[in-house]
Structures are given as C-alpha cells and as structure tokens.
Amino acid sequence: MVRRPHQEPVRVAGRGTPRAINRQILLNLVRAWQPVSRADLARHMGSRRGAVSLIVNDLIAEGILFEGATGESPRGRKPKFLYIDSRKRTVIAVDVRPTQTYTMVTSLLTEPIVGVSSFPTQADPVRFVRTLAARLRRLMEDHKELGQCEGIGLVVPGMVDREGASISFAPRLGWRQFPLRDLLAKATGLPVHIENSGRACAIAQAWGVRREAGRSSDFVFLSVSDGLGVGIVVNGEVLRGRHNVAGEFGHVPLAGEGPPCACGATGCWEAYVSNLATLSRYFGRNLSPRKPIPAEIASFSVDDLVARARGGDSKAVSALHSTAHYLGLGLASVVNAVDPERIFISGEIIAAWDLIETTLRQALATRVLAPAASGIEITTIPLPEHPRLRGAAALVTAPLFAVPKVG
Amino acid sequence: MVRRPHQEPVRVAGRGTPRAINRQILLNLVRAWQPVSRADLARHMGSRRGAVSLIVNDLIAEGILFEGATGESPRGRKPKFLYIDSRKRTVIAVDVRPTQTYTMVTSLLTEPIVGVSSFPTQADPVRFVRTLAARLRRLMEDHKELGQCEGIGLVVPGMVDREGASISFAPRLGWRQFPLRDLLAKATGLPVHIENSGRACAIAQAWGVRREAGRSSDFVFLSVSDGLGVGIVVNGEVLRGRHNVAGEFGHVPLAGEGPPCACGATGCWEAYVSNLATLSRYFGRNLSPRKPIPAEIASFSVDDLVARARGGDSKAVSALHSTAHYLGLGLASVVNAVDPERIFISGEIIAAWDLIETTLRQALATRVLAPAASGIEITTIPLPEHPRLRGAAALVTAPLFAVPKVG
DNA sequence: TGCATATTGTCCGCCGAGCAGACAAACGCA
C-alpha cells in the first residue's frame, strides 16, 4: 500500500472551483466586450443573471471591475455598464534590444499610459540591471498618481529558461545563464516576468483578441528586427517545450551554407532576414553581427531603405525582395510544422509590406505542403503599436485573466 | 445592445462541473494505479474519502468500475480493490496500410482480446469499406461473448480532416476526399473514429502512460514503416493545427533534391527513411513507391535485412546506417521545432536499434540547436506491441477518459 | 483474552455556488 504516493500533481475540482472558473471567464468577457452589462454577460455565459450579479458585485468590491455610466437600450430598463478597473493599476513593460532598451507604462489592458522612453543597453548584464532598476524607480516616483504597479514584464531577444527565472542564452546580447528575474525583482520590489520577445508577442496576441467569437487559437507571430523572434500558439497556448526553446525557428538552418549568425552558426533563418542582413545586401557587404558595424551603415536604418525603395532605388527594392523571399521560405517550415490559422508579422520591414507581400507569398507557396495553406491569412502589426512592449506587458496581465487548470 | 451574441462558445462551470471533472480524474487514476482502493484514490486526489466513495459507487452502479478482491494492508481494515470494468466493453482497432489492413479487438484499456488478423487493402476505397465492414460484422458475430463494442478506431497513412470525418489525402493509398467515417459507421452501426496513424500513436502514448507522476506531456512519436508517421504532443495534447496537418513532418524536404516520394514531390524525409528506401539502398536500385516493385524485392522485408546485417552482410549494415543517419537529420528539425522531452520510435527497423542508435544520435546532434537536446531520451516501441493498432484503439477510449474542458 | 491502535469505508450536518423563478425598478410607447 502506498502511504504517500508522490506529491499530488492532480488538480481536483473543489467546492469553490466553479466560482474560480466562472470568475475568470467573466473577467475575460468584460475585457473583450466592455462596456457590457450584467445581462449581456449572462447571455454570453449561458448562465443566470443572478449568478453573474454575485460575481460582478464581488469583483466591484475588490476594485477589479467598476460600474460606469448607464448605457442605452432600445426599450426597457437601461443597463449599468461594467468596465475593467484599470485606473490605479499599471504595468511596466521593458523591451531589451541589442543597442537600446525601451520602457513603457501601460494599463492593465496593455494600453499605453506613459509613452516609450529608452536608454542604451549595456553589455554587462549586472550593470544593465542596476541602470534599469534605477530608471524604473525614478519612473515610479515621477508618476505616483498612477497608483499600484502590478509588476514588470520584460522581453529579451534570446532564450529564457522554463521557470522564467533567468536568461539561458541571448546571442545578440552576449548574455548566458543570467538570473535576471530575481535580481530585478529585488532591486525594484516588484514581481518580474521575463520571456523571449517573439513568444511574448504571441502571448499578447492570443490574449488581446477583442470580442472575437472563434478566438484565433493557432497562429504564428513573426517579429523581424535586429533579430528574428518567433512565437507559436497552439490550442490557445504558447509552444514552450521541455527547455522553453520550442518554436525558436530563428536559428533553424535555411540552407547548408549561408551568412554568419550571431549564434555562431551559419545559414540560420535569422541571418537571412534580420535588418542587418537586409542592409548588408543593399550595401553589398558582408556585415556580421559579431563584428563592429561601419558608422556609415550603423546610422542607416531599414526605414531609410524602404524610403529609398519607394523613391525608385532599384537596389533597395531588390534588397527588400530578397529578404521577403527568405522570410517566405522560412515561414514555409513553420507552416508545415504547426499548420497555423494565420500569421502575424511585425518589424521595420513591414512598412514596405505592399512591395514585398507577393514575393513572400510566392516563396511560401513553393515550399508549403498543403495547398490550402499557401493562401494563409497574414496580418501585419504596425510598429507604432509596439508589439514587443505590448508582449512584455501581457506577461504581467495575462496570468491575471487565466482560467485555472484542472485535471 | 447585442441580443443574441453569436453562439456561446464559452464553457462555463455549472453546478455539476466539479463532479464531472473529478469523475474523469478518478477514472484516470484508477486506470493508472489499478488495483487501487478508495482510500488511495482519496490520497491521490487530495480529497476526502467520502467524496471519493460517492463517485466510485456511482461508477460501479454504471458498470464502469468494479470491486475486486480485498487487498493486503500492513494493519487495519483491508481495502477493497477497484478496477476499470473492461469485461463486456470492447473496442475494434483497424490499421490500414498500403498492402494489408490489420484488425484487432481490444479491451477498454487497449489490451488485446482477439489477436491481429489481416486482409489485402483494396485500392478502391468504396470496395474497401464494404469488405472491411463485412469482416468486422463477422468478427462481432463470432465473438458475441465479448459484449458491447464501444466503437471502431481506424488509422490511415495520410491526412484526415479536422472533424475526423474524411480522408483528405492519403498518398500511398491513392485516396482523396473520401468520407470514410460516415460510410463505415452506417455499414457497421458503430461509432467510428479515424485519424492519421502517427498522430494516433502519439495519442495512445499520451493516454496510456501508467502511474507516471510527471506524465510526459511533450514528446514526439515516430512510426517508421511503409511510410513515416509523426505525431507530436504538446502540453499533453496532440498537435493538430488549422487543417489537422500539423506535425506532418514526413513530407518536409530533407534536401533540395532526393528520391521520389509517394506524395509526388522529391526529397521528402519519408522518401529517405521508409522501408522501401532502406531496401532500395540495399539493392542499389531506385525503387519508387509510384512504380510496381520487382517480385524478388517485394518478398524481401526489412526484418530480412536486419537478419542479414546481424549475419555480417556489410551492405545490409550500411543500408541500415544510412537510414539511421537520415532519421537523425529529420528528427533534428522536429526537436528544434517543438523541443520535446523524449522521442518514441517504432517500426521494423527498430529490431536493429542497437546497431543504428549511435549513427542516429550523431546525425541528430549535428543539426540540433540546444546542446542539451542532443542527449534527449529515445524510447523504442517494439513491433509486437502493435503501436498503430493501440493508437487506433486509443481513438475510441481516450475520449471516454478525457477531463471536460472549461474556459 | 482484552485493550490500544491503525486503516478503511460510510454517514450526517454544513456550506459554497449555480439554477429557477418571482419581483421591483426603470424606461418607451401608445
């Protein structure tokens, strides 16, 4: 007879489980449909108005929801509208990139409150944490009126361990095995969530879908900038894998030989489609992320390249098309692997989407297996929406809305 | 105001939800730990013996569990052991392969009851269904003593649509858009579940894990035979994707050019590692699955090849090593994509596992990104366990044990 | 043999929470 059979990893349903589940479902419905009345919620949930009222009034008492103005109704009593109470509850979002680090303060719904500011990313991670913590403390001092900060979400271009405690390897930052979470949490006194940037973008996209009936639960998020971030959502959950490196297609070889990559290998997808690779093709020089970049190129951005392409510079157009071609080839592997419903793409190069979409789709079609998949829906996320910073914010907010797991 | 807001895709928790959840959890625990007492179950679930007793007694009344002999206990009252009642409840498993179709009758726990029998697979799917249905009806007639049949699980080497209603494309069978499920269901009067063979193997493996604490919830199942079946489990669920073709790595190109594949393309992974490809290398001839196979080769199997390799035939050894090499290369793509905890492999070639493991792992290590992943655990499933037929049976049984989804 | 202890399975009262329906409040419209 087994007296103490391991621990109990099994999560059974208790007396309060229905309430816990419905409370989170209700929160998500308010988020998706606000402003919304209790009666509407009851209809959405296929539940009784009485049951909804009890939960709603609890949430109002806790300061999570609040009752706004009474709304309009064609006839009958007017409903009292409900909203997520995102006053006094904020989130700090941090986007660490090779040269600059960006910060933003958002509401609980990842809407910007305090705009983006930035500072140079230091190469030494310990010094970086000191600088970042000092800046965040000052940010909180300067905006005391914003109230309680729920936590810090931080995204990095690299691999994060499964516990979300430390950065295991960030090639373009040169950081290895660095316990960022606990250091930053101690320095700021706030809970910290860290994640790979591509995956965070995917989380934000999966979480942030507004009032969509058939929530897109299988998609791929591609973030093209200094590097290549890929996030994959399957069955409504991000792909993580055993070591939290699943879906890291950025360093999958696109061809046997190819340009050198920051990770040390050659021919990685990232090495073909990063901003540096695109510029490298335009300037006809073999720029490597591992070597210093000439000043005249460092001051030239993909935005400038797109401007020149629109101005008729045929070399610029061809550099963009070349990148689009490789984006399509790499995407084909992803599409074949996970068969997503749609693809989201963000990055500087998206400014030239009308120029490159056809090329990208052609390359995609040559390698995709299921013929139906070549016409897959591709949605671009414009840079002003700051997808990575929204992703960082979502790291903090998404767990607050997560429905508890059972089984 | 929205009167009828779409349908209600949201599954809220009701009064009976805790019971429904705990009932399924309990069923899974009995399956994993039987024989097991009520008190043990209560400990596993972190719940009260009273609550467990109520559920158990319900299940006994429904004939799903039964009370066996009283067990032993160091001291105190002796427990009454519980079992899944798999008497009188059977499942029919069908494995359709290019040349032969295999059938088996199993218990609710996918244990064989009536051994494997087979008949030639007809090329015309309509005639095939007629033949299969007739054989299954006779099977049920001959074994009336087995009681109620819960359903038919059928696996095919090809793509099945997301609803599980029809075969969208099975290259090696030459079937397209064939509504197999409803035809077979009407012809036999039983519920029918169909699925791709690799994915079904993965489902069986995810479902069948016995009394494992940290149930392997991220793994890859590789079935190497006439073709290549791949099934991927992520977060405890099989990867399906939008069109139910996710994880079909069999037809991902391993190299630009390569041997012809049944799917029409060239250089597919499957074309490098199928049994025919292995034999093709041994005989030094370009055998294609699209052309008739010479009689002297058709009568020669991979089992024979393995026997010759063990007998010292160096050409046989080299053919096996070559296949192992390509298996490793293709597996690297899968490992990079989904970062599994472990890999399961089945197929005729597994009989030579001691000869080929090193070669396979070396090839895997050359292309895998995370260094930790190259030492990934690989488990072989011997052919006598009939992994595909167990997969087919699991298609019927797994839903009976599935914990209801909420959210 | 008699008593303490340990373990299993059952039973009873309690309470949290969803379900059903009634009802007042609020509003438009004729």
Add this chain to the structure above:
DNA sequence: TGCGTTTGTCTGCTCGGCGGACAATATGCA
C-alpha cells in the same frame, strides 16, 4: 396612464465538496 420590455436583485432549491464522527476490521501487545 397603462402595458410591455429589459435590467438587476432576492429567495428557495439542489448539487456536491468539506469536515468530522463512527462502525468495521485487522494487528500488536500486555
């Protein structure tokens, strides 16, 4: 003003887990 409609609340009911008591059963020891 009266009627119909919609919203939000309230009250009783039932389901089902929680906590603890209790009988049944077995062992060990005085």
